[in-house]
Structures are given as C-alpha cells and as structure tokens.
Amino acid sequence: MAPQRILTGIPELDAVLRGGLLEGRIHLLEGRPGTGKTTIGMRFLVASAAEHRRCLYVTLSETVEELRATADSHGWPLDGIEMFAPDLLGAGDYGEQTILLPSNAELSRLIDAIAGEVERVGAERVVIDSMAEIRLLAHDSSHYRRQIIALRDRLTAAGATVLLLDDLTAVNHEFELQSAVHGAITLEQRDRSYGSARRVLKVVKLRGADYQSGWHDFAILRSEVLVFPSLIAEEHHRPYEVTELTSGVAGLDELMGGGLLSGTSTMIIGPAGSGKTTVALQYALAAVERGGKAAYFALDEAEMTLRSRMIERFGVEHGTSEPHGLLVARINPSRISAGAFVWRVRRRVEDDQVGLVIIDSINSYLDLIKEERTLLLQMNELFSYLANMGVTVIIIGAHSAALDTTREPDALSIITDNVISLRFQERDGVIEKAICVLKKRHGQHARDIRHFVLTDAGFEVTGRTSSPPSEHMTALVP
Numbered sequence: 376m377a378p379q380r381i382l383t384g385i386p387e388l389d390a391v392l393r394g395g396l397l398e399g400r401i402h403l404l405e406g407r408p409g410t411g412k413t414t415i416g417m418r419f420l421v422a423s424a425a426e427h428r429r430c431l432y433v434t435l436s437e438t439v440e441e442l443r444a445t446a447d448s449h450g451w452p453l454d455g456i457e458m459f460a461p462d463l464l465g466a467g468d469y470g471e472q473t474i475l476l477p478s479n480a481e482l483s484r485l486i487d488a489i490a491g492e493v494e495r496v497g498a499e500r501v502v503i504d505s506m507a508e509i510r511l512l513a514h515d516s517s518h519y520r521r522q523i524i525a526l527r528d529r530l531t532a533a534g535a536t537v538l539l540l541d542d543l544t545a546v547n548h549e550f551e552l553q554s555a556v557h558g559a560i561t562l563e564q565r566d567r568s569y570g571s572a573r574r575v576l577k578v579v580k581l582r583g584a585d586y587q588s589g590w591h592d593f594a595i596l597r598s599e600v601l602v603f604p605s606l607i608a609e610e611h612h613r614p615y616e617v618t619e620l621t622s623g624v625a626g627l628d629e630l631m632g633g634g635l636l637s638g639t640s641t642m643i644i645g646p647a648g649s650g651k652t653t654v655a656l657q658y659a660l661a662a663v664e665r666g667g668k669a670a671y672f673a674l675d676e677a678e679m680t681l682r683s684r685m686i687e688r689f690g691v692e693h694g695t696s697e698p699h700g701l702l703v704a705r706i707n708p709s710r711i712s713a714g715a716f717v718w719r720v721r722r723r724v725e726d727d728q729v730g731l732v733i734i735d736s737i738n739s740y741l742d743l744i745k746e747e748r749t750l751l752l753q754m755n756e757l758f759s760y761l762a763n764m765g766v767t768v769i770i771i772g773a774h775s776a777a778l779d780t781t782r783e784p785d786a787l788s789i790i791t792d793n794v795i796s797l798r799f800q801e802r803d804g805v806i807e808k809a810i811c812v813l814k815k816r817h818g819q820h821a822r823d824i825r826h827f828v829l830t831d832a833g834f835e836v837t838g839r840t841s842s843p844p845s846e847h848m849t850a851l852v853p
C-alpha cells in the first residue's frame with residue numbers, strides 16, 4: 376500500500392509532490408548554503424505543530440537562538456516544536472584535544488543521541504539540520520554510511536516523517552544520502568544576468584510514488600514560501616463555449632473579419648506610441664461590457680500612466696480604486712521568475728475566471744526568461760494552456776522595424792493565431808498611423824491598410840491609406 380502523504384506547509388510544494396511527503400519516511404532536502412533548506416524545514420514543522428503533531432527540530436548548524444530569530448523574521452511561531460541542539464564535539468566529555476580528532480565512537484554517540492531524542496519526544500515530524508555537521512564527525516565513508524543507515528532505520532521504526540537537510544558541501548558525493556533515503560528534493564539558487572537570483576527546486580526521487588518532475592521556481596517571502604509548479608498545458612482542460620469577442624470599434628472589427636475567438640491568441644505589433652495597448656484594452660473593455668473579466672499584465676512600467684484615459688473607461692470597481700472588470704498586475708521583470716509569472720496568469724484564469732489575458736509587452740517578458748528555454752517553447756505551453764481553458768490572449772510586441780520572424784520576439788507571430796500590425800507612415804509630408812491585419816487563422820480578414828487615429832475615447836479606424844502592404848508584410852508571408 377502506498378504511504379499516506381504529509382503536507383509540507385507549502386501548498387504548491389505539495390502539488391509538485393502530488394500530495395506531500397511520504398508518511399513515516401525519510402526525505403532529503405539538499406542545496407547549497409542559503410538555498411532555503413532551514414526555511415523550508417522550519418515551515419514544515421510550523422505547519423505540523425499547527426495541526427498538533429509532535430515536532431522535533433534537531434539543530435547542529437545553528438543555535439536555538441539563531442533559529443528563533445529566523446522564525447521571528449518570518450513571523451512563524453515555534454510553539455509546540457521541540458528543539459534539540461546536541462553537543463556536537465563532545466568537548467565536555469573528552470577534553471579539548473579531541474575536538475580536532477573526531478572519532479567513529481563520537482559519530483555513533485551523536486546518531487544515538489538524535490534517535491534517542493526522537494524516541495523520547497515521540498516525534499511524528501522531524502527535521503535534522505544538517506547532515507553536513509554529522510558528516511564532519513565521520514572518519515571514513517563506510518562508517519558514515521553505516522551510521523546513516525542506522526539513523527534511517529531507527530527513525531523509520533519510530534514512525535517519524537523526517538526531513539534531513541544537507542548542504543552539499545561534501546567533496547565526495549558518490550554514496551550520498553540520496554540513495555539511503557526514500558525521497559529527495561534539491562534546491563538551487565541561480566544567478567541571473569540582472570535582477571534578483573532565481574530559486575528553483577526539483578524532486579529527485581520519491582520512492583514508489585508519483586511527483587511532478589522537472590525544475591520549479593520558488594520564492595522565499597517574509598511570511599511564506601511560494602512554489603510555482605511548472606506548467607503542463609495538457610493537464611488543464613475545461614469545457615467552454617466558443618464565443619467571438621468583437622472590439623466594438625467598427626473599423627477594427629471589419630478589418631479583423633469579426634472578433635477574436637475564445638481560446639485563440641493574437642499578437643499586436645508596432646513601434647512605441649503607435650496604439651498597441653489602446654487596441655488591446657479596447658478588447659478588454661468590450662469583454663467587460665459583456666459581463667466578462669480581463670487580466671492585464673503590465674511589464675513595461677510606464678504603460679499604465681500613459682494609457683490612463685483608456686483605463687478610466689472601465690469605471691471603478693465597487694469599493695476599490697481598481698478598474699471595473701480589469702485585473703491589473705504590474706510586474707517588474709527583473710524581480711520575478713518566469714515560473715512565478717505563469718503562476719500569476721494561472722491564478723487569474725483559475726481563481727478569477729478571466730476570459731481575456733493581455734501581456735504588455737512580450738519584449739519585457741523576453742527579458743524575464745532570457746536565461747531559459749526559448750520564448751517560443753514557453754509561450755507555446757502558455758498558449759496551449761490558455762486555449763484549453765477557453766481564454767483569449769493578446770500579447771503586445773514592441774518593434775520599430777519590419778517584422779522579422781527569424782528572431783524573438785517577432786518569431787512569436789508564427790505561433791499566434793492572429794497578428795494585428797500598427798505602423799507610422801508618411802503621406803504627403805505628414806506622419807500618420809496605419810493599422811492592418813496580417814494574419815487570422817480562423818476565417819477571413821480584410822486585406823487593406825487603414826488610417827488609425829488615437830482619440831480621447833480610444834481610437835478610430837477610418838478609410839484606406841495609400842501605402843503598399845509590403846512594409847507590414849515583410850517576412851510574415853510563408
């Protein structure tokens with residue numbers, strides 16, 4: 376029979392573990408110093424203590440006072456958690472000389488002391504922080520290995536669910552703890568070329584049980600640890616009726632040959648100031664006027680103030696200062712990971728039931744995922760997910776030159792269903808704006824290029840311009 380699962384206190388980590396830790400089993404939480412082992416271990420016991428489980432924190436790397444200070448910094452109560460700080464070097468018993476000469480006997484004594492304390496307390500949930508200090512006492516790896524197995528067997532016999540923390544500072548990793556335990560999670564901290572470092576975790580094993588493989592972003596916040604399970608589009612589906620979202624601006628709907636269908640993606644491209652956000656928000660306004668909700672992710676900081684008149688048209692949500700029906704999120708791409716961003720999109724879709732998602736702009740999103748898989752792969756997964764959920768997505772691409780589909784982010788126009796292009800062009804010594812539809816996957820669209828004028832009330836699309844279509848079309852036509 377598969378073991379029961381024990382919640383870690385971090386809901387999305389439990390989701391990655393497909394239910395939690397294995398009850399009565401030994402788990403390894405490994406990562407270099409500062410990756411978050413102590414924090415996650417502590418979170419686990421704080422949540423367990425809240426459920427009135429008997430908890431024991433064995434601390435070898437920090438003093439009890441230091442641990443309390445850390446818990447305080449997170450605002451977590453340590454009530455109901457027993458602390459055990461064994462005397463590591465046994466200097467009191469053996470005198471100072473032996474401090475530099477750890478012996479096998481001392482290691483056995485420490486293991487016995489830890490297991491004895493678990494048994495004495497009757498602890499159901501145990502954290503041992505960390506194995507690095509235990510390893511320091513080992514003379515040779517075979518003795519260390521035997522002691523680890525002895526510890527594992529005694530803790531398992533005691534029925535405790537255990538997290539062993541290990542900081543991976545050992546030179547020699549061949550037999551490592553991974554093979555001796557039932558489950559293992561690795562934590563990593565990766566530097567980014569700019570902005571805050573990225574924390575990721577991965578379940579490496581969970582004996583006889585299912586879990587979500589691969590790396591997942593996570594974050595340590597003041598009061599909680601957030602894990603952002605990576606998106607697997609095919610795991611998400613919901614039935615929906617296909618509807619057509621028209622913009623309500625006659626000229627645009629004519630050009631588009633109707634509206635945007637549920638579950639499709641549209642890219643709006645054009646240089647700065649050409650009106651991309653205005654067009655996207657017009658669709659959002661139309662969705663809200665029909666009783667729906669839209670999510671607007673502003674990754675370019677100045678955007679919201681620029682378009683405040685457009686935002687005003689939504690009216691104000693009752694009891695707040697937020698626009699009615701439009702969930703606005705300002706995102707700083709240098710402070711957030713791609714996983715966290717996708718997670719926020721998912722929350723708007725699954726918790727708030729938005730029918731339209733706008734990402735403004737994809738150029739800023741590109742900065743966010745620079746060190747990762749290609750933008751195309753990432754967006755493909757996100758678009759598939761949104762399509763499965765019946766959500767319409769509009770992404771905004773700022774670019775001043777002709778569309779070049781061999782490069783990102785322009786290459787995205789290949790995988791989006793529709794492409795709307797905005798441009799500045801010159802006619803008779805005057806600069807004017809032009810709009811056209813370059814592509815529509817489902818159905819016909821008008822082929823002409825029209826005048827586009829930003830107004831107090833949003834924008835208007837008027838008659839044809841005289842410009843040849845070639846400038847818009849470069850590289851898009853297959």
Ligand SMILES: Nc1ncnc2c1ncn2[C@@H]1O[C@H](COP(=O)(O)OP(=O)(O)O)[C@@H](O)[C@H]1O
Pocket residue numbers: 406407408409410411412413414415445448449595596597598
């Ligand atoms: N109160 C807090 N709020 C936000 N982040 C914190 C807080 N306390 C610690 N951290 C972060 O957690 C990290 C330390 O994690 P820790 O669990 O001590 O790592 P490890 O045990 O793996 O060495 C630090 O990088 C620090 O940035």
Ligand SMILES: [Mg+2]
Pocket residue numbers: 409412413414436504
């Ligand atoms: Mg630590």
